[in-house]
Amino acid sequence: MKKQHLQKIEDYLWEIPRSYNANMHVPARVYALEGLIDAISSDRSLDQLVNVATLPGIMKASMVMPDAHEGYGFPIGGVAATQYPDGVISPGGIGYDINCGVRLMVSKMRYEDVADRMEDLSKELYKQIPSGVGKGGMIQLNRKAMEDVLIKGAEWAVDKGMGSLEDLEHIENHGCLKEADPATVSDKAKQRGLDQLGTIGAGNHFVEIDVVDQIFHEEAAGAFGLQKGNLAVLIHTGSRGLGHQVATDYIRLMVNAMPKYEYKPPDRELACVPFSSEEGQQYFKAMCAAANFAWCNRQVISWEVCKAWENVFGSYSDCPKLLYDVAHNIAKIEEYTFNGKMEKVIVHRKGATRAFGADFEELPRAFRHIGQPVLIPGSMGTESYVLVGTNKSLELTFGSSCHGAGRRMSRRAAKRQVNAPGLQEQLKKQGIFVTAGSFKGIAEEAPVAYKDVNLVVETVHRAGIALKVAKLKPKAVIKG
């Protein structure tokens, strides 16, 4: 689709009207400053956004955030809410990596006091946190323990001494979706997850040591415990092979079940069924279970970070504390106001982060009056952001914001263009230690392959759906 099909509504908002395609039930909206529109319209993400607007039961608009790029069926950066309970649920609107997400731990340690230890710390983190394709971790679950993880989520790890009860308050949904039912998760999926707790995997997943570089919102930064010059740890990973298998299993089930509901989507990856149907309910319960696995995974990784911290800085050093953990590939039942009336909807976030504002009860007391932390990792070697959600996001974007910088170049193109050993050396000269399983992984995740995270964050800030709190700069990156 070409840029001229977009109608400018605001500096940060564009619309493709319903008249563009007779099958659209709602308009399609793009949250992006003009500087990002060329990149967004250069792939098929806008065509995919139009396809999403044809989903049965979709409410208000199909939307993409400024980090939008082409996905499978749904665009990445997409938000779609469907009517509860008979609108559709689509695994493609959540993604293959269910509850891929980000967590940030903050330390009281100042970077300037330990700058010379960054290389040691990155090596120790690489040792403690298994990474890479199909790599198993130190925890081997049996079938009973797997069921418990799928039901309890992050709490399972805390029960085993990996973290504190306070940590749970600092996780979206307290690290557990209650609707999870392990019986809806296939044996194959469970088997793939048995040795994967505490592992980051490959692709764009990472653990990163950052320094708080700039504060934009003093009050929020204070409530979040972010202080300029202090260290922080950013973790990005999801539900690993277990989640991938759940998505595969249910896309197959839905492709075969769709004729029953007389729905033929424009793309099989948009396979979907009514949420209230038997298949819809099964998928939702399995997705919740996979989401719980992901939260448990990130909780275990935090514990591994603490072990590395202790090994490098000594047993009397305080481990960084969990600030917050957000999911950015997930579906939730949430309530919004339509024509003055509260209604439940099924919100799909695929590469989009929940961004709820102040006075949301689930938030910990320390920042309930401020709003939910929204964590936006930049590309490898560039800055990341901490934002705060707003109540305006509830009005505009079903309480959602962006999730990262957003790819602008395919992995293959990046591999052709980037000299990975050279990039690693160049980053080292800038004081950023990158430890990776392969040069290929470094090339694929090179900053040149991503959009400018500053423009992405500027968009959501100006739109008022999430506000800038702090900028983080990387010092050490561990990846698969």
Add this chain to the structure above:
Amino acid sequence: MDRTTLLIDFLSELLTLAYTEKAIFCYVHIEKMSETQINAIVSGALVDGFEEDVKAVTYHEANVQKNETGNWETIVIVDI
């Protein structure tokens, strides 16, 4: 179920086996194939690790069709 769904299902099954068995498959001997069923014997080798993390075999752009030479053809995109 059509040919496209069947092929993607078959490849997804192989991907699952690759991860659960920690193996790669180099040879496929198809014993029986219909519109709705593939019976095959696959063989390969156990491996220590994989170079690429393939999350899933997707239906994106997949469309099994006969080309002008009479052979079957499709694009298959995997999520990495």
